[in-house]
Amino acid sequence: MPSTKFKLTIGRATREAYGDALLELGTENRDIVAIDADLAKSTYSWTFGKQYPERFFNIGIQEANMVGLATGLASSGKIPFISSFAAFVLCKGFDQLRMGAAYPRLNVKVIGSHGGISIGEDGTSQQSVEDVALACALPNFIVCIPCDEHAMREAVHAAARHDGPVYLRLGRPKAPVIHERNVAFTFGEAIRLRDGDGLTIIANGLLVGQAMLAADELAERGIEARVLDMHTVKPLDHTAVEAAARETGAIVVAEEHLHHGGLGSAVALSLAQHTPAPMEVVNLGDQYAESGKPDDLMNKYRLTSAAIVEAAERVLART
Amino acid sequence: MTAVEPVTIPDLETIARRLRRHAIRMIAEANSGHPGGSLSAAEIVTALYFGGLLRHDPEQPDWPDRDRFILSKGHGAPILYAALAERGYFPVEELLTLRQVNSRMQGHPVLGVTPGIEASTGSLGQGLSIGIGHAIAGRLDGKQFRTFVLLGDGECQEGQVWEAAMAAPNYELDTLTVIVDNNRYQLDGAVEDIQSLAPFADKWTAFGWNVLEIDGHDMAAVVEAINKAIAHRGQPTCIIAATVKGKGVTFMENNNEFHGKAPNSEQLAVALTQLAEKD
Numbered sequence: 001m002p003s004t005k006f007k008l009t010i011g012r013a014t015r016e017a018y019g020d021a022l023l024e025l026g027t028e029n030r031d032i033v034a035i036d037a038d039l040a041k042s043t044y045s046w047t048f049g050k051q052y053p054e055r056f057f058n059i060g061i062q063e064a065n066m067v068g069l070a071t072g073l074a075s076s077g078k079i080p081f082i083s084s085f086a087a088f089v090l091c092k093g094f095d096q097l098r099m100g101a102a103y104p105r106l107n108v109k110v111i112g113s114h115g116g117i118s119i120g121e122d123g124t125s126q127q128s129v130e131d132v133a134l135a136c137a138l139p140n141f142i143v144c145i146p147c148d149e150h151a152m153r154e155a156v157h158a159a160a161r162h163d164g165p166v167y168l169r170l171g172r173p174k175a176p177v178i179h180e181r182n183v184a185f186t187f188g189e190a191i192r193l194r195d196g197d198g199l200t201i202i203a204n205g206l207l208v209g210q211a212m213l214a215a216d217e218l219a220e221r222g223i224e225a226r227v228l229d230m231h232t233v234k235p236l237d238h239t240a241v242e243a244a245a246r247e248t249g250a251i252v253v254a255e256e257h258l259h260h261g262g263l264g265s266a267v268a269l270s271l272a273q274h275t276p277a278p279m280e281v282v283n284l285g286d287q288y289a290e291s292g293k294p295d296d297l298m299n300k301y302r303l304t305s306a307a308i309v310e311a312a313e314r315v316l317a318r319t
Numbered sequence: 320m321t322a323v324e325p326v327t328i329p330d331l332e333t334i335a336r337r338l339r340r341h342a343i344r345m346i347a348e349a350n351s352g353h354p355g356g357s358l359s360a361a362e363i364v365t366a367l368y369f370g371g372l373l374r375h376d377p378e379q380p381d382w383p384d385r386d387r388f389i390l391s392k393g394h395g396a397p398i399l400y401a402a403l404a405e406r407g408y409f410p411v412e413e414l415l416t417l418r419q420v421n422s423r424m425q426g427h428p429v430l431g432v433t434p435g436i437e438a439s440t441g442s443l444g445q446g447l448s449i450g451i452g453h454a455i456a457g458r459l460d461g462k463q464f465r466t467f468v469l470l471g472d473g474e475c476q477e478g479q480v481w482e483a484a485m486a487a488p489n490y491e492l493d494t495l496t497v498i499v500d501n502n503r504y505q506l507d508g509a510v511e512d513i514q515s516l517a518p519f520a521d522k523w524t525a526f527g528w529n530v531l532e533i534d535g536h537d538m539a540a541v542v543e544a545i546n547k548a549i550a551h552r553g554q555p556t557c558i559i560a561a562t563v564k565g566k567g568v569t570f571m572e573n574n575n576e577f578h579g580k581a582p583n584s585e586q587l588a589v590a591l592t593q594l595a596e597k598d
Contacts, residue, residue: 033459055459065448065482072452075430075437077383078459080452096479099442100449104430 006212011177015113015170017149019044021156022081026052032160033073035059035082037066043083043113043170063092071100074107079160086112086128086169094134101165102138109159115145115169116256117284118206118298123291129284133261135167136234142187143234145169147208148178151231154185162187169205173294176209178229187232190240196224199312200244200251202267204230207254207282207303214308225312233263241270245277250315254282254308278318280311326369331538333596334405335365339567340594341401341414347587349418352426355577356471357398359502359535359562366541367467368402374464377407380434386464387453389438391446392471392500393427400424400433408435444477446470447497451487454495465494465549473505476514487555488527495555496548500535502564504575520559528557535560567594
C-alpha cells in the first residue's frame with residue numbers, strides 16, 4: 001500500500017504540451033501537417049505553425065472546411081493534425097468527421113482543446129462537455145483524454161504512429177503533474193497509479209489528480225483505493241476494468257464531462273457485460289455549467305476530490 | 320497512366336449514351352436511386368474519363384500521381400460507377416449489383432470500398448473541401464496532379480461549399496477545378512424557387528475563381544472548358560455547366576419526379592430505346 005501521500009504539483013497545461021509534441025513530430029516527419037481554425041495561439045498549434053509555415057494552414061473560422069481539408073490531405077498520404085476548441089471541431093465538424101474520417105478510417109488527428117468546464121470564464125458556449133460522447137460515437141476513432149503534460153506528449157506521438165482517426169482532448173488550465181516524463185503510454189491501456197483493494201477510482205483528465213487526493217483521504221479512513229488513469233475511453237481497457245471489479249469490488253468513475261456518453265457510460269457498459277460491480281460517478285450530470293473561475297466551477301459542479309470521496313462512500317455502502 | 324487513345328467528339332457522345340444506359344439499367348435493377356442527376360452529368364463524366372483529360376490508371380487506383388475526381392454530388396454515383404466500369408476499374412457486370420447487400424456499388428460513393436472512388440460523399444457540401452486537401456497535399460509533395468470536383472447546383476446551398484470556395488483562391492490552387500452540374504432542380508423542386516443561388520456565376524467570380532459558363536451537354540464545349548481550366552494559372556477554375564436534369568430520356572427531362580425515383584420496367588424499355596446507339 002502507498003506510504004507517501006500524493007503531492008499535487010501544478011505543471012504545464014496539456015494544450016502547451018500538445019504544441020511542443022507537435023513540433024517534435026513535425027521535425028521527425030515531413031508528412032505531418034497542421035490546420036487550425038483561428039485558435040492557433042490558444043490550442044498551441046502555433047508552436048508548430050511558426051516553425052513550419054509551409055505545413056501549417058490557418059483556415060480561418062471554418063471548422064467544417066477544416067475537417068474536409070484534412071480528409072483530402074489524409075487521402076493523399078499526409079498526417080493532418082487539426083485543432084480548434086473541442087466544442088467547435090466536434091460539434092461544427094461532426095458530419096465531416098463522420099463522412100471524412102470515421103467512415104473511411106482515414107488518418108486524421110482531431111485535437112479538441114479547452115475541454116470541459118475548467119476553461120472557466122468564457123462560459124458554456126466554449127466549454128466542451130459533449131465531445132467524448134460525440135467522438136466515441138464515431139466508429140474507428142480512438143478517443144483519449146491525457147491528464148498531464150507527460151501523458152499528452154506520449155499521446156501525440158502515439159496518435160502519429162497510429163494509422164487511423166484519433167481524438168485527443170486538451171485542457172486549458174495548468175494541470176497537475178501525474179506521470180514521469182517518458183511514461184509508458186499505449187492507447188487502450190489504463191495506467192495504474194496507486195493500488196488498493198477497497199475500491200477502484202477510474203478517472204481521466206483533470207479528475208486524475210482529484211482521484212489521487214481522494215485516495216489519500218480515503219486511506220486515512222482505512223480504505224485503500226486503486227486509482228486508474230483511464231486516458232483512453234475508446235477502446236476501453238476492459239481488462240483493467242474487469243480486474244478492478246473482481247479485485248476491489250466497487251468502482252467510482254470521475255470525469256469532466258456530461259453524464260451520458262463519456263467514461264462513466266463506457267465503464268458501466270463494460271462492467272455490465274463482463275463483471276458486474278456497483279459503480280458511482282462524479283461528472284457534470286445532465287446540465288451545462290456557466291462562467292466563472294475554473295476552480296470555482298469545479299467546486300460548484302462537484303468535480304473535486306471531496307465529491308469522489310462521497311461517491312466512494314456511496315458505492316461502498318452498496319457492497 | 321493509361322495511354323490516351325485519340326477520341327473524337329462523336330466517340331465521346333456515343334460513350335455518354337452508353338454510360339446513361341448503364342445508369343438507367345442500374346437504377347431500374349436496384350429499384351431505387353437518382354436518375355435525374357446521373358443523366359445530367361453524363362457528358363462531364365465522359366469527357367473527364369474518356370476524353371484524355373483525367374490522368375489515371377485503372378490498374379493502379381492508388382497511383383500517387385493520378386488526377387483526382389471527387390463526385391461531391393454523391394447521389395450521381397451510377398454515372399460515375401458506369402464510367403469506372405467501362406474504364407476497367409471493375410467488371411461491367413458488377414454495375415447491376417448497385418444498392419444490393421454485399422455490393423461494392425454502394426448507394427453513394429464510399430472511399431475504400433469501390434476502386435476509383437476518391438471520397439465518401441452523399442452528405443452534400445463536403446467534396447470541395449476534400450478536393451482542396453488533395454490539391455494542397457499535391458503541392459506539398461511537388462506533384463503535378465490535378466483535382467476535379469463535381470458539385471450539384473442544389474448542393475451549393477450548403478454553407479461548407481462557400482467556406483471552401485473562399486479558401487481555394489486564397490491558396491491560389493490552380494490545379495483545382497470545380498464543375499457545377501447546373502441542372503436547376505433539387506429534391507423538392509426548382510432551385511430558383513426553393514433557395515435561389517443567383518447571381519451564381521458572379522458569386523464564384525467574387526470569391527476569386529476563374530469562371531467559365533458552358534452548355535454541359537455540348538461535348539466539344541465540355542472538353543474545351545476543362546482544357547481551359549487545366550491551362551489556367553494562378554487561381555482555381557469553376558465551370559458552370561448548364562444541364563438538363565434527366566437529359567436523354569424525354570419523360571425524365573426537367574421532370575423532378577425522377578430526382579430520386581427508379582423507372583419501372585416499361586419506362587426502362589422506353590428510356591433504353593431513346594438512349595440506343597446511333598448509327
